[in-house]
Amino acid sequence: MAESIKKRIEQLRAEIRRHDYLYYVLNQPEISDRQYDKLFAELGKLEQHNPQFITADSPTQRVAGQPVKGFKSIRHAVAMLSIDNTYNDDELRAFDERVAKALGGADYDYVVELKIDGLAISLRYEKGRLVTAATRGDGETGDDVTANVRTIKAVPLVLLSDGSVPDVLEVRGEVYMPTGAFVELNKLRIKAGEPSFANPRNAAAGSLKLLDAKITAERKLSFFAYAVGELSEPLAEEHWLMLQKLKQLGLPVNPNIKRAKDINEAISICRYWSGKRQTLDYQIDGMVIKVNRFDQRAILGATGRAPRWCISYKFPAERAETIVESIDVQVGKSGILTPVANLTAVQLAGTTVRRASLHNFDELKRLDVRQGDTVVIEKAGEIIPQVVEVKKNLRPAGVKPFKIPAKCPSCGGDVKKDEDGVYIRCVNPHCKAQLIERLKYFAGRDQMDIENLGPDLIEQLVESGLVKNPADFYKLTKEDLVELERMADKSADNVIKAIQKSKNRPLWRLLAGLGIRHIGGQSA
DNA sequence: GCCTGGGTGA
DNA sequence: ATCCTATTAG
DNA sequence: CTAATAGGATTCACCCAGGC
Numbered sequence: 001m002a003e004s005i006k007k008r009i010e011q012l013r014a015e016i017r018r019h020d021y022l023y024y025v026l027n028q029p030e031i032s033d034r035q036y037d038k039l040f041a042e043l044g045k046l047e048q049h050n051p052q053f054i055t056a057d058s059p060t061q062r063v064a065g066q067p068v069k070g071f072k073s074i075r076h077a078v079a080m081l082s083i084d085n086t087y088n089d090d091e092l093r094a095f096d097e098r099v100a101k102a103l104g105g106a107d108y109d110y111v112v113e114l115k116i117d118g119l120a121i122s123l124r125y126e127k128g129r130l131v132t133a134a135t136r137g138d139g140e141t142g143d144d145v146t147a148n149v150r151t152i153k154a155v156p157l158v159l160l161s162d163g164s165v166p167d168v169l170e171v172r173g174e175v176y177m178p179t180g181a182f183v184e185l186n187k188l189r190i191k192a193g194e195p196s197f198a199n200p201r202n203a204a205a206g207s208l209k210l211l212d213a214k215i216t217a218e219r220k221l222s223f224f225a226y227a228v229g230e231l232s233e234p235l236a237e238e239h240w241l242m243l244q245k246l247k248q249l250g251l252p253v254n255p256n257i258k259r260a261k262d263i264n265e266a267i268s269i270c271r272y273w274s275g276k277r278q279t280l281d282y283q284i285d286g287m288v289i290k291v292n293r294f295d296q297r298a299i300l301g302a303t304g305r306a307p308r309w310c311i312s313y314k315f316p317a318e319r320a321e322t323i324v325e326s327i328d329v330q331v332g333k334s335g336i337l338t339p340v341a342n343l344t345a346v347q348l349a350g351t352t353v354r355r356a357s358l359h360n361f362d363e364l365k366r367l368d369v370r371q372g373d374t375v376v377i378e379k380a381g382e383i384i385p386q387v388v389e390v391k392k393n394l395r396p397a398g399v400k401p402f403k404i405p406a407k408c409p410s411c412g413g414d415v416k417k418d419e420d421g422v423y424i425r426c427v428n429p430h431c432k433a434q435l436i437e438r439l440k441y442f443a444g445r446d447q448m449d450i451e452n453l454g455p456d457l458i459e460q461l462v463e464s465g466l467v468k469n470p471a472d473f474y475k476l477t478k479e480d481l482v483e484l485e486r487m488a489d490k491s492a493d494n495v496i497k498a499i500q501k502s503k504n505r506p507l508w509r510l511l512a513g514l515g516i517r518h519i520g521g522q523s524a
Numbered sequence: 525g526c527c528t529g530g531g532t533g534a
Numbered sequence: 535a536t537c538c539t540a541t542t543a544g
Numbered sequence: 545c546t547a548a549t550a551g552g553a554t555t556c557a558c559c560c561a562g563g564c
């Protein structure tokens with residue numbers, strides 16, 4: 001009896017996995033949702049009455065019972081790099097020329113993918129079972145969000161196999177919230193009196209940071225695979241065939257990915273989707289063009305940040321008009337003064353924009369931005385707001401050009417323009433704003449990465465005179481901290497612990513953290 | 525229960 | 535995330 | 545001289561923990 005129940009359970013699981021595959025990977029469901037639910041219910045009932053047969057990879061076990069306490073760190077076996085961007089045909093052709101040159105006349109082709117606007121994730125399968133899922137993090141180490149990712153139905157808990165699966169398979173892809181799901185979710189939230197989400201990407205990112213996977217499960221996230229990380233054995237000799245393999249293993253791959261025999265074909269595919277992107281049930285912010293063959297990718301290699309065999313093509317950014325209410329001047333860690341425009345709040349690409357960097361005073365002068373001006377802004381790569389144009393015909397009468405500060409806005413000290421350069425710097429070595437920025441940088445994620453030691457606390461520590469250089473962090477006591485605002489027992493404890501923990505960071509982090517001119521994370 | 529700072533995503 | 539600039543490599 | 549790379553600067557949304 002028990003044997004036959006066990007057999008039926010396994011049969012149902014295999015059946016459900018097959019239908020998941022048909023639905024999420026092939027987009028060709030063979031049964032209705034109702035029939036699927038019936039299979040699911042039967043399995044659930046059998047497992048409920050025979051709990052000894054429940055396994056973690058059963059389709060019924062996607063949602064964990066208990067919320068996690070926090071996210072552990074996971075080191076990526078293979079780093080997750082960024083991608084260099086282009087914004088027009090010429091830049092794409094320049095990329096193609098670099099590729100052609102590096103490959104020395106050999107034939108090559110491309111794979112053109114849609115750049116899904118979600119968040120990158122790395123799934124690790126061992127012996128065909130999903131063991132961990134991690135965010136990108138700093139590219140080397142990310143957050144363990146396995147419990148949340150397990151709730152995403154498009155992510156298989158078990159790889160499909162026609163005999164063998166790789167021992168280790170790390171799959172990289174994008175978690176996203178389909179536009180339809182996003183709209184429905186916001187309707188529900190408004191009905192429940194909860195604030196709505198600003199855009200699908202932030203909704204998806206937030207959903208993966210929930211400690212309670214039960215809530216994540218209600219967020220209707222989805223997933224597309226587009227690359228691999230660590231691999232125990234090669235899946236194919238080229239990217240295109242590898243994507244087909246991933247599909248066979250049950251991983252959803254975007255159905256609109258195409259091969260292109262040359263850059264012209266790739267460009268025309270980019271153009272096509274630039275016009276058709278509204279028809280998709282997910283947001284894309286561009287296209288990604290990859291050299292197909294892996295041996296050729298190896299020849300091309302990578303820089304510190306991004307591979308040289310891959311480029312993204314970003315669609316033209318949405319624009320909006322708004323008014324410059326004022327212009328701030330900020331002081332950076334090396335004394336550089338940066339003008340930043342405060343804008344009348346305006347909706348742009350799914351966010352409310354209030355500020356935009358003006359980069360430097362040459363740039364400010366070139367644009368001739370003045371307080372009170374109406375400006376056209378856009379978000380470069382859908383992220384960083386920038387002023388692209390000043391509507392001079394709308395300028396109010398009597399508005400004066402912006403005056404380059406003669407003194408540091410923080411310390412009042414002298415400023416000096418770089419020789420043969422454009423930057424204007426505060427030259428006071430004791431400038432408080434510079435000190436604060438240097439300390440923030442020291443504690444920051446890409447340097448010493450000290451938890452709970454954020455911008456506000458650092459500012460308080462400097463203002464109170466407790467910290468005058470990075471070494472002073474390590475002399476702080478709990479008694480020092482509890483004197484500060486919003487610092488009670490628990491917070492003070494956490495900060496002290498985090499500072500102590502940072503003592504065993506690798507040397508390069510310390511070197512980078514000291515912020516010596518021209519020494520960054522790479523050279524350190 | 526509300527608010528804010530910290531951490532992290534793009 | 536991206537932008538702009540300075541420096542380095544070729 | 546030009547191209548590639550590193551460094552320094554910037555924005556907004558979301559979740560959680562802790563303070564009050």
